[in-house]
Amino acid sequence: MNSETTGTSEEQGKVVRTTSAFDCGGRCPLRLKVINGEIVNIEGDDAPEPEQLRACLRCRALRKYVHHPDRLLYPLRRVGEKGKGEFERISWDEALDTIVEKLTHVKETYGNESIFMALSGGYLGALHGAGGLVKLMSLFGGYSTHYGNVSSEGAVWAVLTQYGSVMVGHSREDLMNSKLIILWGWDPARMISGTNTMYHLIKAKENGAKVICIDPRFNDSGSLLADQWIPVRPGTDAAMMVAMANVMIKENLQDQPFLDKYTVGFDKFKDYVMGDEDGVEKTPAWAAEISGVPEQVIIDLAREYAAADPGTLMDCQGPARSATGEQYIRCAMTLCAMTGNIGKAGGGAGGGLMGIPVGHMFRSSGIPPVKNPAEAGGKSVRGTLDLNLRLQKRMHTNKMFDAILKGKAGGYPADIKLAWFVANNYLNQLGNTNKNAEALKSLDFMIISELFMTPTARYADIILPVTSIAEKNDLTRPWPSGPYYTAINKAIEPLGECKSDWEIACALAEKLGVEDFNPYTESEWLKMFVELNPETGPQIKDNDKFREEGIHRVDLPEPIIAFKKEIEDPENNPFSTPSGKIEIFSQRLSDSDNPLTPPIPKYMSAKEDHTDPLTKTYPLQLLTPHPRNRIHSEMYKVDWLKETHPHTAWINPKDAAARGIKNNDEVYVFNGRGKLIIPAFVTEKIVNGVVAIFEGAWYDPDENGVCRGGCVNVLTLDEHSGGGASVLKTALVEVEPAREGE
Amino acid sequence: MQTAFYLDQTRCTGCATCQVACKDWNDLPAWTENWIRIDYIEKGVCPEVYATYMLVPCYHCIDPACVKVCPTDALIKLEENGIVVVNRELCIGREECGEKCLKVCPYDVPQFEAGENGKMRKCDFCLSRQQVGKVPICVESCPTRAMDFGPMEELEKKYGSNQTAEGFEYSERTKPAFIIKPKPVTVKV
Numbered sequence: 001m002n003s004e005t006t007g008t009s010e011e012q013g014k015v016v017r018t019t020s021a022f023d024c025g026g027r028c029p030l031r032l033k034v035i036n037g038e039i040v041n042i043e044g045d046d047a048p049e050p051e052q053l054r055a056c057l058r059c060r061a062l063r064k065y066v067h068h069p070d071r072l073l074y075p076l077r078r079v080g081e082k083g084k085g086e087f088e089r090i091s092w093d094e095a096l097d098t099i100v101e102k103l104t105h106v107k108e109t110y111g112n113e114s115i116f117m118a119l120s121g122g123y124l125g126a127l128h129g130a131g132g133l134v135k136l137m138s139l140f141g142g143y144s145t146h147y148g149n150v151s152s153e154g155a156v157w158a159v160l161t162q163y164g165s166v167m168v169g170h171s172r173e174d175l176m177n178s179k180l181i182i183l184w185g186w187d188p189a190r191m192i193s194g195t196n197t198m199y200h201l202i203k204a205k206e207n208g209a210k211v212i213c214i215d216p217r218f219n220d221s222g223s224l225l226a227d228q229w230i231p232v233r234p235g236t237d238a239a240m241m242v243a244m245a246n247v248m249i250k251e252n253l254q255d256q257p258f259l260d261k262y263t264v265g266f267d268k269f270k271d272y273v274m275g276d277e278d279g280v281e282k283t284p285a286w287a288a289e290i291s292g293v294p295e296q297v298i299i300d301l302a303r304e305y306a307a308a309d310p311g312t313l314m315d316c317q318g319p320a321r322s323a324t325g326e327q328y329i330r331c332a333m334t335l336c337a338m339t340g341n342i343g344k345a346g347g348g349a350g351g352g353l354m355g356i357p358v359g360h361m362f363r364s365s366g367i368p369p370v371k372n373p374a375e376a377g378g379k380s381v382r383g384t385l386d387l388n389l390r391l392q393k394r395m396h397t398n399k400m401f402d403a404i405l406k407g408k409a410g411g412y413p414a415d416i417k418l419a420w421f422v423a424n425n426y427l428n429q430l431g432n433t434n435k436n437a438e439a440l441k442s443l444d445f446m447i448i449s450e451l452f453m454t455p456t457a458r459y460a461d462i463i464l465p466v467t468s469i470a471e472k473n474d475l476t477r478p479w480p481s482g483p484y485y486t487a488i489n490k491a492i493e494p495l496g497e498c499k500s501d502w503e504i505a506c507a508l509a510e511k512l513g514v515e516d517f518n519p520y521t522e523s524e525w526l527k528m529f530v531e532l533n534p535e536t537g538p539q540i541k542d543n544d545k546f547r548e549e550g551i552h553r554v555d556l557p558e559p560i561i562a563f564k565k566e567i568e569d570p571e572n573n574p575f576s577t578p579s580g581k582i583e584i585f586s587q588r589l590s591d592s593d594n595p596l597t598p599p600i601p602k603y604m605s606a607k608e609d610h611t612d613p614l615t616k617t618y619p620l621q622l623l624t625p626h627p628r629n630r631i632h633s634e635m636y637k638v639d640w641l642k643e644t645h646p647h648t649a650w651i652n653p654k655d656a657a658a659r660g661i662k663n664n665d666e667v668y669v670f671n672g673r674g675k676l677i678i679p680a681f682v683t684e685k686i687v688n689g690v691v692a693i694f695e696g697a698w699y700d701p702d703e704n705g706v707c708r709g710g711c712v713n714v715l716t717l718d719e720h721s722g723g724g725a726s727v728l729k730t731a732l733v734e735v736e737p738a739r740e741g742e
Numbered sequence: 743m744q745t746a747f748y749l750d751q752t753r754c755t756g757c758a759t760c761q762v763a764c765k766d767w768n769d770l771p772a773w774t775e776n777w778i779r780i781d782y783i784e785k786g787v788c789p790e791v792y793a794t795y796m797l798v799p800c801y802h803c804i805d806p807a808c809v810k811v812c813p814t815d816a817l818i819k820l821e822e823n824g825i826v827v828v829n830r831e832l833c834i835g836r837e838e839c840g841e842k843c844l845k846v847c848p849y850d851v852p853q854f855e856a857g858e859n860g861k862m863r864k865c866d867f868c869l870s871r872q873q874v875g876k877v878p879i880c881v882e883s884c885p886t887r888a889m890d891f892g893p894m895e896e897l898e899k900k901y902g903s904n905q906t907a908e909g910f911e912y913s914e915r916t917k918p919a920f921i922i923k924p925k926p927v928t929v930k931v
Binding site: 040041042043044049054055056057060061063189196198199202218220221223224229230231628629639640641642643644645652683684685686687688 | 752753754755756757758759761762763765766767769772773780784786787788789790791793879882883884885886887
């Protein structure tokens with residue numbers, strides 16, 4: 001089972017059908033050719049066209065990741081200074097005994113809350129991820145952890161506020177029904193957003209849809225497809241949207257019957273837009289001043305979107321990873337309501353998450369969790385929009401390093417002594433990396449489970465080597481976008497002494513004397529996950545066939561439309577909000593009375609946006625988009641990928657000329673938090689006043705503190721927005737030519 | 743018969759999946775050798791900007807200059823399908839030969855193995871895949887279905903006979919077997 005043998009001997013090899021579990025918006029069927037325990041080449045999905053789910057460059061390079069010469073193959077103990085990356089090989093017994101000793105010491109001396117678990121999505125399988133380990137740590141008495149999804153928290157908070165549901169997407173085929181597609185900060189050619197999404201977008205354009213790209217960058221999707229590019233200043237999208245609402249209201253273009261029937265609080269939003277609330281009418285001229293987008297462009301866009309029948313405004317999580325990011329999402333959803341495009345084929349509800357409820361990652365099964373005793377007591381946080389309530393027991397994710405440095409004295413719920421990092425490279429991937437490095441140096445003890453010597457791993461006391469995707473059986477799902485389910489099939493034996501995170505938890509449980517921690521075999525667990533899941537249980541009747549094929553596709557009779565039933569039959573299908581309607585005004589937010597999260601969507605300025613006096617010193621706004629040739633910082637080491645898209649800083653020719661910078665010149669990009677060196681890509685595809693550096697390149701500070709690796713987070717803030725977004729796209733910088741050695 | 747590539751430039755996002763799939767299938771090293779290159783073209787001024795990509799595999803020219811110039815007849819144009827292949831046993835290496843094939847190629851296609859006097863290698867149209875009924879790996883891998891291949895005549899019937907586009911100049915000298923749906927320039931240049 002689990003493989004299709006194309007020959008009888010090992011030399012002829014076998015073909016293993018599988019997929020990836022990276023923190024990627026796609027899940028693509030892969031066929032790995034394996035000879036003598038080595039993947040020798042990769043082919044993609046072989047379903048008949050047009051159904052093929054085609055992988056991107058990253059999984060095409062998977063074998064260079066799995067078999068990379070830098071893979072960590074044995075447990076390691078640090079022997080040099082923290083951050084220097086000097087380690088020695090030790091046995092699993094020694095590694096786990098040391099961990100048991102340190103965990104026990106911290107528990108007995110400081111209490112369980114001083115044990116910190118730093119978790120993320122570097123591996124998104126159902127069984128072999130961090131689920132087992134956190135269960136074990138709960139059984140050990142508990143642990144501290146963090147709150148807030150780095151990628152999407154602004155969008156998640158916004159959709160829960162307004163719709164009460166994260167299933168805000170349409171299946172991608174529905175783009176074919178759109179007459180107008182507004183890519184508002186959305187770039188599926190780059191961040192994938194579900195396998196084949198870009199292909200569907202191209203088909204929609206070929207079908208006659210007009211495409212408008214609104215982004216400070218003429219992004220990869222926009223530059224291929226857009227009929228119009230509207231460059232907008234970072235952090236000011238909401239102002240533009242509010243002014244579009246102003247145009248619609250003044251010209252009576254809004255779908256008032258829709259607003260009356262399905263929403264609450266439009267009148268309050270209208271008061272804000274028309275200036276009745278604060279004496280400032282949010283006119284296109286007002287927004288032009290803020291956003292840099294000409295007044296007439298805003299007016300035309302408002303009219304065009306209001307007239308499109310249907311039209312879809314595709315916002316995204318990216319621009320929401322900013323100081324007031326959730327407001328951009330809330331304003332976008334409000335425009336979707338004003339144009340009556342919600343619940344409609346070819347329309348869209350906005351919300352930036354694009355999730356559909358068939359095959360969605362959030363609905364995957366996993367190891368049954370155990371309540372964390374360290375979080376017991378206190379008010380329930382279930383369903384709350386009040387971030388402060390959530391942060392009573394947890395640190396915000398983008399504040400975890402500040403919490404490590406300051407502890408209870410800094411207002412955090414615990415003094416962290418020991419931290420264990422699983423499936424992440426947070427030093428590199430959270431804001432303010434130089435400070436993060438100092439925080440890691442301050443820990444009493446640090447453990448990391450890793451495949452590579454990442455910048456984070458260099459600070460660990462113990463490194464546990466983890467198996468790659470090719471070395472285990474598991475289940476995965478596409479992030480937001482089925483409709484299909486995927487299986488991971490083991491292609492090769494674990495390299496060196498690698499173990500999965502789950503196997504590590506089981507081995508540690510034995511050392512800790514936790515009995516019956518793992519009552520099932522791998523195949524029993526995976527079979528149960530399929531059978532007991534409310535979606536896959538009824539769908540997948542033949543588990544062996546599913547595992548062998550690596551995928552189960554779901555035939556949809558028609559495209560999924562978010563909130564279709566809420567719109568078609570509102571009596572029987574209220575929205576999952578307290579009012580049962582789309583909440584343009586949120587009573588919950590009004591009650592929580594937090595000026596950072598007003599009850600209606602608003603444009604708000606923020607520290608380190610274009611209005612900050614700091615622009616006198618650091619005049620350029622920094623963007624940190626997804627990289628194309630790695631998954632955040634995963635696969636960074638793979639040269640096949642590195643060479644495809646050189647790591648550069650995008651800068652407009654005007655800004656470059658003013659600084660004496662030519663294309664491909666080495667430049668310093670810097671602010672008060674850090675400095676990095678990188679080649680400039682001088683391009684008209686970015687608006688002047690803005691610099692873009694793709695996230696995920698590895699931190700590599702030299703003796704002067706200059707990051708030679710071009711890790712953009714040496715420049716970003718370790719802060720969060722009112723709704724909990726990690727503020728990774730609101731930062732000011734300056735750029736200058738790097739004339740080293742002159 | 744002449745086998746040809748087709749590119750729909752209005753679908754190419756420049757992602758380089760074709761390039762990586764080619765490296766994987768042909769087991770090519772990073773940095774030193776590339777059997778399908780992706781060129782970037784940009785025109786205009788923000789916000790009126792035109793950007794596109796051009797794929798450069800080997801175009802398996804109808805009248806390949808490389809074949810004519812090779813001093814050891816290491817380059818052969820196959821009669822049955824028009825594919826230009828290299829007999830590496832006969833290639834005498836880049837230094838010894840002086841890169842004659844590369845110098846005459848209008849598209850800088852010939853590549854050389856890393857190391858001293860590396861022998862020439864290039865795209866062979868995935869001949870071994872074609873022989874077992876498979877599609878060239880670049881064509882099969884393209885996430886946006888921007889590529890196709892087949893007998894030139896069939897491609898012309900399907901897609902027309904345009905052979906010019908931004909980033910590509912048709913060489914009368916070598917007659918590349920390449921059909922393109924061009925992405926029209928929409929901005930003032």
